[in-house]
Amino acid sequence: MEITIKINGRFMSVEVSAEVADYLEQAKRNNRKLYRERQRYWDGRECDEYIIATEGRLPYCATPEELVCQRETLDEILAVLALCTDTQRERFLLYALYDFNCAEIGEMCGCSKQAVQLSIEAVRKKFFKIFR
Numbered sequence: 001m002e003i004t005i006k007i008n009g010r011f012m013s014v015e016v017s018a019e020v021a022d023y024l025e026q027a028k029r030n031n032r033k034l035y036r037e038r039q040r041y042w043d044g045r046e047c048d049e050y051i052i053a054t055e056g057r058l059p060y061c062a063t064p065e066e067l068v069c070q071r072e073t074l075d076e077i078l079a080v081l082a083l084c085t086d087t088q089r090e091r092f093l094l095y096a097l098y099d100f101n102c103a104e105i106g107e108m109c110g111c112s113k114q115a116v117q118l119s120i121e122a123v124r125k126k127f128f129k130i131f132r
Contacts (some may be wrong), residue, residue, distance in 0.1 A: 002016075088123050102116040104108070
């Protein structure tokens with residue numbers, strides 16, 4: 001299998017085994033996940049130890065009202081997912097939770113990239129319809 005890598009600012013094509021290609025693809029996926037996690041928690045809440053050391057405060061703890069609201073939101077999300085077909089739900093969760101792109105999901109499910117995009121969009125429309 002041939003892949004393209006960047007070495008010293010130059011792109012080179014290299015022949016590698018399928019195992020190496022799978023490993024590199026998994027590494028790319030993990031890097032995307034890490035990047036999204038960093039974006040999601042950029043406000044600094046991930047540094048609880050730093051906050052405790054510098055400000056002498058305990059880490060954030062949700063109030064009972066916030067916990068109830070979180071539970072209600074989770075119940076609403078699960079209710080919307082229950083309205084979807086099994087195929088739509090599977091494709092949406094692979095996309096949203098496991099960070100697979102549409103082409104990868106299409107390969108796993110044995111369908112086209114466009115079919116995956118349509119399934120994901122159908123689930124999104126249901127969410128927007130319920131939550132707006």
